[in-house]
Amino acid sequence: MSEMITADLVDLDLSADTKEAAARALAERMVAQGRVTDLEGFLADVAAREAQMPTGLDGGIGIPHCRSEHVTEPSLAFGRSTAGIDFGAADGPADLIFLIAAPAGADDAHLTILSSLARQLMNTEFTSALRSADDAVAAAALIRGEEAPVPEAPASEAPAQAESPAVGTAGTAGTAGAADTAGAADTAGAAGASEDSAATPGAASSGAAAVSTAGAADEAGERSGERSGGRPFRIVAVTSCPTGIAHTYMAAESLENAGREAGAEVVVETQGSAGFTRLDPAVIAAADGVVFAHDVPVRDKDRFAGKPTVDVGVKAGINRAAELIAEVRDKAARGEVTAATAPGATPVERAGEAGEGYGTKLRKWLMSGVSYMVPFVAAGGLLIALGFAIGGYQINKAPSVMDHFVWTQTDSWAALLFQIGQVAFAFLVPVLAGYIAYGMADRPGLVPGFVGGSIALTINAGFLGGLAAGLIAGGVVMAIQKVRIPAALRGIMPVVVIPLISSAVVGFLMFVVIGKPIATAQKGMTDWLNHLTGTNAVLLGALLGLMMCFDLGGPVNKVAYTFATAGIAVSNPSDSAMKIMAAVMAAGMVPPLAMALATTVRGKLFTRTERENGKAAWVLGASFISEGAIPFAAADPLRVIPASMVGGAVTGALSMTFGATLRAPHGGIFVVPLIGNPLLYLVAIAAGMCVTTALVVVLKTLRKPAPGAAAPGADEGARSTPADRKQPVAA
Numbered sequence: 001m002s003e004m005i006t007a008d009l010v011d012l013d014l015s016a017d018t019k020e021a022a023a024r025a026l027a028e029r030m031v032a033q034g035r036v037t038d039l040e041g042f043l044a045d046v047a048a049r050e051a052q053m054p055t056g057l058d059g060g061i062g063i064p065h066c067r068s069e070h071v072t073e074p075s076l077a078f079g080r081s082t083a084g085i086d087f088g089a090a091d092g093p094a095d096l097i098f099l100i101a102a103p104a105g106a107d108d109a110h111l112t113i114l115s116s117l118a119r120q121l122m123n124t125e126f127t128s129a130l131r132s133a134d135d136a137v138a139a140a141a142l143i144r145g146e147e148a149p150v151p152e153a154p155a156s157e158a159p160a161q162a163e164s165p166a167v168g169t170a171g172t173a174g175t176a177g178a179a180d181t182a183g184a185a186d187t188a189g190a191a192g193a194s195e196d197s198a199a200t201p202g203a204a205s206s207g208a209a210a211v212s213t214a215g216a217a218d219e220a221g222e223r224s225g226e227r228s229g230g231r232p233f234r235i236v237a238v239t240s241c242p243t244g245i246a247h248t249y250m251a252a253e254s255l256e257n258a259g260r261e262a263g264a265e266v267v268v269e270t271q272g273s274a275g276f277t278r279l280d281p282a283v284i285a286a287a288d289g290v291v292f293a294h295d296v297p298v299r300d301k302d303r304f305a306g307k308p309t310v311d312v313g314v315k316a317g318i319n320r321a322a323e324l325i326a327e328v329r330d331k332a333a334r335g336e337v338t339a340a341t342a343p344g345a346t347p348v349e350r351a352g353e354a355g356e357g358y359g360t361k362l363r364k365w366l367m368s369g370v371s372y373m374v375p376f377v378a379a380g381g382l383l384i385a386l387g388f389a390i391g392g393y394q395i396n397k398a399p400s401v402m403d404h405f406v407w408t409q410t411d412s413w414a415a416l417l418f419q420i421g422q423v424a425f426a427f428l429v430p431v432l433a434g435y436i437a438y439g440m441a442d443r444p445g446l447v448p449g450f451v452g453g454s455i456a457l458t459i460n461a462g463f464l465g466g467l468a469a470g471l472i473a474g475g476v477v478m479a480i481q482k483v484r485i486p487a488a489l490r491g492i493m494p495v496v497v498i499p500l501i502s503s504a505v506v507g508f509l510m511f512v513v514i515g516k517p518i519a520t521a522q523k524g525m526t527d528w529l530n531h532l533t534g535t536n537a538v539l540l541g542a543l544l545g546l547m548m549c550f551d552l553g554g555p556v557n558k559v560a561y562t563f564a565t566a567g568i569a570v571s572n573p574s575d576s577a578m579k580i581m582a583a584v585m586a587a588g589m590v591p592p593l594a595m596a597l598a599t600t601v602r603g604k605l606f607t608r609t610e611r612e613n614g615k616a617a618w619v620l621g622a623s624f625i626s627e628g629a630i631p632f633a634a635a636d637p638l639r640v641i642p643a644s645m646v647g648g649a650v651t652g653a654l655s656m657t658f659g660a661t662l663r664a665p666h667g668g669i670f671v672v673p674l675i676g677n678p679l680l681y682l683v684a685i686a687a688g689m690c691v692t693t694a695l696v697v698v699l700k701t702l703r704k705p706a707p708g709a710a711a712p713g714a715d716e717g718a719r720s721t722p723a724d725r726k727q728p729v730a731a
Helices: 019-032 039-052 108-120 124-132 136-144 214-221 247-261 281-286 314-319 321-334 358-391 393-397 410-425 428-441 443-458 462-481 487-513 515-530 534-550 555-568 575-601 608-622 626-635 637-658 668-674 678-702
Strands: 065-068 075-085 094-103 233-240 264-270 289-294 309-312
Touching: 019 039, 019 075, 019 094, 039 065, 039 608, 039 626, 075 124, 075 136, 094 124, 108 247, 124 136, 233 247, 233 281, 233 314, 233 321, 247 264, 247 289, 247 314, 247 321, 264 321, 289 314, 289 321, 309 314, 309 321, 314 321, 358 393, 358 410, 358 428, 358 462, 358 555, 358 668, 393 410, 428 443, 428 462, 443 462, 443 487, 443 515, 462 487, 462 515, 462 555, 487 515, 534 555, 534 575, 534 637, 555 575, 575 608, 575 626, 575 637, 575 668, 575 678, 608 626, 608 668, 626 637, 637 678, 668 678
Parallel strands: 065 094, 233 264, 233 289, 289 309
Antiparallel strands: 075 094
């Protein structure tokens, strides 16, 4: 394997002023060296990773990175900016930019080398040396570990940098995993450091069976924070990020360093979808606290059950490591065991950074329930729709297939499909409630959540009752978990005590206290929908169309979609409910179809990658997958999103005006035969698609390139200037 970074991949005078331009400038160097085969394809993968989470770090560092099929070998490119470039870090622009490129099939050895750079970035002598490097050859050698940075502090205080491997030395702790550029969770297990590995801070990484020798333990015992027996406070931690090439290992390094400064032993497991080396069970058992610093779910989390836990995003592990160490110590002193450490717990939504608002948390909890409910909606709704398509609308009156089923009769098969769909639909409210509670309190919230959701169905409280039941169940479980419990009883809490008490409390509240008012409100909403006519119906269709196109599969989109599916989640939905479902699906198809049409009629306004995405958008839009427009919205949100909203509103209003109805909650153009007034329904979709296409074309045509910029239609790298390109938004 050739060297990962050479002088040709170093730019000590990076003139870019946006993160997109910086990535392009460094990527062009990789292309020139044959390390990247498709510039635009690779940059699209980098942008997709950036959309998941900004890659700027405190201390003036930007680390755009991805795993891509367009990369031929693991590579690094380094740029140094005088003016600074905004990569989303809290403390301001970055002047040190590392573009990290991993091949789609990179093996563990390659990714281990990449991960070592992340650990080096936590070393102030290393970054200071890069800032003062006077030529590209020296900078590349420093990053490869062939030159040791000159410490700024006295030698007695500085780490042994001469022995520290940077990027080119194998044996560095940690094994990186791989990034799925669609945003799937990624990376990496970590192997323990070998006995003869260098004395790098944090070299004892994930999977190490022990952190210190007896002598080190004695030394640590002289510091503050000793536990019984004179030993230091012991912490186990898990770090992970969407790609795992950088943030995962930087958080591990930061936590290990903060632990040493605080007199605590810290062992870190770097974790991701490509596999990981589990911490020794004995190390976990001996730990006094747990820190989770992650942006993807922690796997096998039940291993850490019954211990004080701090649960944050991976960036907090990098930027606030000392605070996290202090926080887990405080929790241990109070004997507090959090919901995240309940046996068998599996998180759905992360709580995020400290100080996150209640409104943001509430949105995450509700979206947790909706995301689990949607597959039941799609499966049940489509089965019911197929039953109607095969057997007619009277099939809902057919006897049970348990009593009457004839293999050769079409009606029997139609009845079978319809009745299976009904069973699937019956899970909607319990699943919604159960997984809202799951999002709040993890696995202990499931039992009271499902119980409360089932009660909501029993008392005809419907969708609103499910929302209330889920929130109540999660709140009750969270309250129980705050009670200080003797260590001997902690094992039975999530299995017996929490399900028993929480189910009883939720059942009482739903049956006796709030169930009837909610059921009354649900009936009132249903009656209102049933009486929608004329202007009111048209305005509702326009509003739902706007919501469906606002964030293309995000929370606002899901609110509109859930509102529509709740109306048809019965055996005999009203005509108004079916009109609403039709309007919502039609509007949701507009953005990807419009982007596909725009790239066809005015391809010169789009890059080659966008034109390729446009081809896929035809299929995605026809299938009612609004997310097909996300690549276009991420690249140019101020033009694409407003245009999509206008087109969606037009389609929603026209669908309601035409009286189109739909019994299926999904399927796009493939369920058109099940739609009432199908021809006018297609007209509504076509109208919205044309409106959005026209607006996008006009807005992009009116865009004024900065002086010296390439023409909008130019291919391969001849895009608008960095100043004109908009930063991508998270989908």
